[in-house]
Amino acid sequence: MATVEKPTRFVGSSQLRKEDPELVTGSATFVDDITLPGMLWLGVVRSPFAHARIGSIDVSKALALPGVVAAYTSADLELSPLLMAWQINDQVKNPPHNPLTKDKARYAGDAVAVVVAESRALAKDGALAVDVDWEPLPAVTGIKEALAEGAPLVHEEFGTNDAGSWSIAGDSPVPRRGPTAPFFDDPELVKISEEYYLGRLIPNAMEPRGVVVDPNVAMGEFTVYSATQIPHILRTALVISNGIPEAKLRVVAPDVGGGFGSKLEVYPEDAICLAVAQKLGRPIKWIEERSENYLATLHGREMFQQIELAATRDGDLKAVRVKLTASMGAYLRLVSPGIPMLGAWLYHGCYDCDAYDLEYTNVFTNTTFTDAYRGAGRPEATYAIERAMDALARELDLDPVELRRKNFVPTESFPNYTIASGLTVDSADYHGTLDKCLEVLDYDSARADQRARRERSDRKLLGIGFSTWIEMCGLAPSRVLSALNYAAGGWDAATVELMPTGTVRVLTGVSPHGQGSETVFAQIVADQLGVDYDDVDVLHGDTGTTPYGMDTYGSRGVAVGGVALHAATERVIAKARALAAHELECAEEDLEFSGGNFTVKGTDREVGIKALAFSSWTAHNLPDGMEPGLMATHLYDPPNFSWPNGAHCCLVEVDQLTGAVEIVRYIAVDDCGVQLNPMLVQGQVHGGVAQGIAEALYEEAIYDGEGNLATGTMVNYLVPGPPELPSFEIHDTVTPSPTNPMGVKGIGEAGTIAAPPAVINAVIDALSHLGVHSMERPATPERVWRAIQEAKEGRP
């Protein structure tokens, strides 16, 4: 393992966030807070039908309204189709996604026209006044229905709604252990086969999306302010689709109110607002309303999973075979076709097995497009294997903890163990993490309580659910991305610059939107340079000032951007050392660097980094050939993913009379390697677990038979509020990653990946003695109550 640097002053401590003062006082700048002179508002006309041909579009009534300046359809704006960056293999069917649809609408919310007006309200009035001659067509919203013979076709040109398939045997760049068929043909082995449906989710970042485009007409330059996670990627996508050169297009992500993947996208409105600003030469602003967000911003998950396990009678897992069908919605967006693939190496979880197969098929339906939602592919994988392991435990009459332990990849296999699916896991101690979880839980007491309630025929039953999870994040090694046909790299960049007075300016290519990266990055640099935390300023999210980076998603902020920063700072120190040796008239190797001072070993002669910053700025006395300034940039391409893991346990009370599920304890023991700021790590787990619980108990986007989004507002899509969630018991183990010098792994998605199966396993566990062995999610009171009734009626 690589040597892990010891925490010094700031790293490892729960520093309060640099980001907070402006956020708690209302002085932050979100996109909707930007107002520019001469600014016009843009409203979008959207299809009320899931599938409808467009006869004609009449904008005359809108244009007649006072305050309406312009109205455009696809015929008026030269808009290229939006970029799709993940052609997973040559089978992918990628229809053009025009920002304003031309021939027909393919989902409720598909944009067909825009109106530009003097105010927010007038833009909305104008959009409502546009007459579209719609010819409604039969719609298909379900995955299985879309694949059935004779289904309405979302894109007629393909003659099918099948958007292409991918398999680990045929498409993975690394060999997996397998094939699985011999194991499933072996009569000596026990097999189970389960099917799960993962409903559609709406990400619900608290800030809806928004775009402001500021043109500089004289210079032909444009600044795009967008509520985005990916200012750098968005700029490149707009350059490609619009033709405007990079030098004339700046993209800024100002303060961004959460993303969860929903702002990891190139949206029609980004391209449209830019085109309208080009046409009118005035600043253009579009702010999404929440109900509009439910239609126009990407959805997550939605897939059918078929998972089969083959194991010996004493519980030795031999083979895992998986088939997925995933809803893409109406179009393939930035990375949609590859989302199931992000989980493709994880459907055997943290368990060893001899054979592994996985294939998936993507499907078009007349629904909002799907793409990355917190965890993207990995919550799906974890759900399938963790549910299936519980099902196998029931089949074999084994304790679910015992079955898991029996199949964990042994601790001594690490570091860098190649798992059955073919990728290499950096480090883990699954037993140690589970031990801690059981200790916090007091497993024996919990089981005793469960038995006692059953014996007393209590109304409220206790269920205990586990999820021993693993994931791959810190996206991603560029060579691996290349082998997977992804269009870009996965590296990131950082620049560190000492100012003349010794304060430090950090420029990062990642684009945080709530993670607290400014804080953590300042901690890293302050310790390395021996300067004060308050003297480090971290800038991000602006292509005009920061080096090109790959932005923030996939738990990559620290694991990629932070490691790049660490390396850039090392370069600054190396240069400072050369300057210090020059000033102190000694050899570089005679210098010790500690606490911000270079000291000649064995003497009291020293010079501080701040003094060196000043002398490198004056440049009056530099060694021959040395450039002025103390500044360095590093671009870091991670050699491996980072592989956090953990053991979660959920205790639920299920009310047999009402079907209501209450979480009485939620314990998370996670291992994300070295923690730079434990407070922020815990915060990430809290929020992630909350979203995972929401997925298990509350949230599902539902379309009616005609393709209307029935859960179209926050009133009927249940984002949990404070009373719906418990307090969490957060613990950790620390197994440093050998991949990077800080020993860090990502933690942003852990909770969302781990929690759903822990909750559903707990609900089933509470009711298993009644004969309930399966549960659809979300486990609403009605579903739970019906499952209880059906089990009771099914009993002899």
Added chain:
Amino acid sequence: MRHVALTVNGQRTELDVEPRQLLVYALREQLGLTGTNVGCDTSSCGACTVLVDGESVKSCTVLAVQADGHEVTTIEGLGHDGELHPMQQAFRENHALQCGYCTPGMIMAAVSLLADHPDPTEEEIRHGLEGNLCRCTGYHNIVKAVRAAATAGR
């Protein structure tokens, strides 16, 4: 247009508004007080919570004309002389915010909650804030922060 006169963060303010103008947009777009955010269009999320005559209200559900003659306090009016209000301080110290978008509304709702119930239990805090949604924190640290502010205020 209607003429309304209201007191905002202690300042008497007069402005002309469309009858349909929501209070939140009068605050944000006419008075430039952009600290109050809008997170939904169904009065579900509470991001726009402000105090009207000391009571928390969702300013996306109040017409500006309804605020005529009343006192409005927004997040900008909470701290004094550059010092954070104890609730703002408690949110920061307890890491009760991440992206910060729900935070102004959440803080205003929490201030109103403590005004009515100075020493709430965890359960009372959760129910007291049920009209405010946060997607980042899972509420764990928000509850902690409100408890801390209550303890500090005793």
